Amino acid sequence: MSIVNINGLSKKFGSFIVLNNIHLQVNEGEVFGFIGPNGAGKSTTIRILLGILKRTSGTATIFGKDVWRDAVAIHEKVAYVPGDVYLWENLTGGEVIDIFLGFKGNVDNKKRDQLIDRFQLDSKKKCGSYSKGNRQKVALIAAFASNADLFILDEPTSGLDPLMEQVFQQCVEEVKNEGKCVLLSSHILSEVEKLCDRVGIIRKGEIVETGTLDELRHLTRTKLEVATASPIVDLVTWEGIYDVQQKGDNYSFQVDSDKLAIIMSKLSSFCIKKIESTPPTLEDLFMRHYQD
The missing domain is CATH 3.30.70.250 (Malonyl-CoA ACP transacylase, ACP-binding)
Known part of the structure; x- marks a missing residue:
């Protein structure tokens, strides 16, 4: 069953075309790699899926719901991690994680604590003292500790060391095995190749290739x-x-x-x-x- 459906999606800023008639489908229980250089249209596509930007034309749905009209309902079952995470500097990492999880309703404290331990995060430190890698850890822990059905990850390992990248990859495999869906935008091609069932390559606002690695x-x-x-x-x-x-x-x-x-x-x-x-x-x- 498809979770994300994009058909004929276009986005213009004035006369400038950012996305041009793209088609994309992400299925239940799969990790889909979304790759392309800076400026290709990856983040614009993700912002449209999150209901942050309004499309110019075409359709985009998640769980069969319109991403703009039904954004609030969709967000209840979506976990999002951006490439640059900004946190409340006067709160501790643990407090921020609990706030994020509180947005989703039920909090699984055991799962949260296990992830804090796995990512080796000092959750009692204030976020203002965190490095970029530690800020990413906060967002990743909050995402994987939630009961989301779709994980939208936009350059999620930015700032992580190789050991923490391995932990991240294990977490992606675990949610996939649970039947969850992952849309992974990354410039680390070895990471995409290792984790993804299918990939889509975007160039200058257009999808140029889509399929499994064997197909491509x-x-x-x-x-x-x-x-x-x-x-x-x-x-x-x-x-x-x-x-x-x-x-x-x-x-x-x-x-x-x-x-x-x-x-x-x-x-x-x-x-x-x-x-x-x-x-x-x-x-x-x-x-x-x-x-x-």
């Missing part, structure tokens, strides 16, 4: 490292071959995925001694759309 990998190139007994003749001229580098009888290059079978057949005639294949990554796919 056919659009990228596989890296091969080959050692042969005989020199490979005119390798740089072969169709579907890119970025050829040679050291002695060792060759490194990239291959279009749809040409891989033909290339392997041609390589066999040069007596392969060793071959290593590296599958395309999300970063490869991402850079393909942004390397202009």
